[in-house]
Amino acid sequence: MKRMGFLGPLGTHSEAAALYLNGLLDEPREIRAFPAIFQALSAVEEGQAESALVPVENSLEGSVNITLDTLAHSDVFSLTLELIWGVRNELMAKYPKARIRRVISHAQPLSQCRSYLKAHCPEAQLVAVSSTAEAARQVAKSRPEDGAAAICTARAGEIYGLLTVDEDIQDTLTNCTRFFLVEREGECPPQLRFLEAHAPVPQKILVICQIDGKRAGSLCEVLQEFASRSVNMVRIESRPARTELGVYIFFFEIEAVERASLAAAIEAVREKSIWLRTLGPFPVLTAANVRAPGAAVRDAPAG
Numbered sequence: 001m002k003r004m005g006f007l008g009p010l011g012t013h014s015e016a017a018a019l020y021l022n023g024l025l026d027e028p029r030e031i032r033a034f035p036a037i038f039q040a041l042s043a044v045e046e047g048q049a050e051s052a053l054v055p056v057e058n059s060l061e062g063s064v065n066i067t068l069d070t071l072a073h074s075d076v077f078s079l080t081l082e083l084i085w086g087v088r089n090e091l092m093a094k095y096p097k098a099r100i101r102r103v104i105s106h107a108q109p110l111s112q113c114r115s116y117l118k119a120h121c122p123e124a125q126l127v128a129v130s131s132t133a134e135a136a137r138q139v140a141k142s143r144p145e146d147g148a149a150a151i152c153t154a155r156a157g158e159i160y161g162l163l164t165v166d167e168d169i170q171d172t173l174t175n176c177t178r179f180f181l182v183e184r185e186g187e188c189p190p191q192l193r194f195l196e197a198h199a200p201v202p203q204k205i206l207v208i209c210q211i212d213g214k215r216a217g218s219l220c221e222v223l224q225e226f227a228s229r230s231v232n233m234v235r236i237e238s239r240p241a242r243t244e245l246g247v248y249i250f251f252f253e254i255e256a257v258e259r260a261s262l263a264a265a266i267e268a269v270r271e272k273s274i275w276l277r278t279l280g281p282f283p284v285l286t287a288a289n290v291r292a293p294g295a296a297v298r299d300a301p302a303g
Helices: 013-022 037-045 065-072 107-112 114-120 132-140 154-159 218-227 259-271
Strands: 003-007 030-034 051-058 077-086 090-093 102-106 125-129 148-152 163-166 176-184 203-211 233-240 248-255 273-286
Touching: 003 013, 003 037, 013 030, 013 051, 013 077, 013 176, 030 037, 037 051, 037 065, 037 077, 037 176, 051 065, 065 176, 065 203, 065 233, 065 248, 090 132, 090 154, 102 107, 102 132, 107 114, 107 125, 107 148, 125 132, 132 148, 132 154, 148 154, 154 163, 203 218, 203 259, 218 233, 218 248, 218 259, 248 259, 259 273
Parallel strands: 003 030, 003 051, 077 273, 102 125, 102 148
Antiparallel strands: 051 176, 077 176, 090 148, 090 163, 203 248, 203 273, 233 248
16 A cells, blocks of 8 residues: 655644545555654655655745755655645643643644734743644643643544634634645556546646846746746745855746646746756645635634
8 A cells, every 4th residue: 555644643734634635535545644744755755655745835824944945855756736725723721721821832833823822822831842733742741730732633632632722713714734745756646536526626837946046137037938928827935045045946836727838938947947847737626624715814802
């Protein structure tokens, strides 16, 4: 059986997304937890796992840099799928009636829930740990006088015997995380069942390149190659090339339509780049738990 890695331990949002995706695959995979995103991707690179489902962007907190950096600095990866996953953050505690003195979670959920925490736990110490599941584990070991609570998934609370203090505490109920399914280049893309439930499924390509940023207008020229051919760019990101100060790598996510013009645009950008790599095309799936835009924002309590 093929293996799919995710950011562990058990009870993380990544595990929930991996379980959901596994249910859509014609051939389910053994899902395996890794302690860090880099380790999950390294397992794919080294052949210890055939794929890894890793977060790339959160709608509130932006890019997951380690995912982008790892994709940019390896030539063995292929992107075979994007999954948009609705994030639900719960406040959970071992002793829910105790005064909350410490709130423990991963750094991203702490940021995603900052308005709630300011309104409801203004004096609590905020403690960042490696994952939401690790936060739940630490709270499960706490004493009543510690006043510890975790921001985590309901499943993590169930695993570690915690009780719910409050549900859906993220600052916006449309909070989502995008995940990439990353595989070794040459692997057969996974076959999805019930694909019609997601139709029409948009397709994207990720273009990663390094351009000569010291030359005036170089980025504008690259963007013009896409625009002049009516190729729609849905996202652009830059990251340090990690070679010297002021040198950047660019990530362009573009719609995979009209193959001829798209191929011409990519080749034109390649000629203007120091190096260029494409990953995809890959389908974009939206999980059933994603709330529609316009969902209400949690109101802070009066007073």
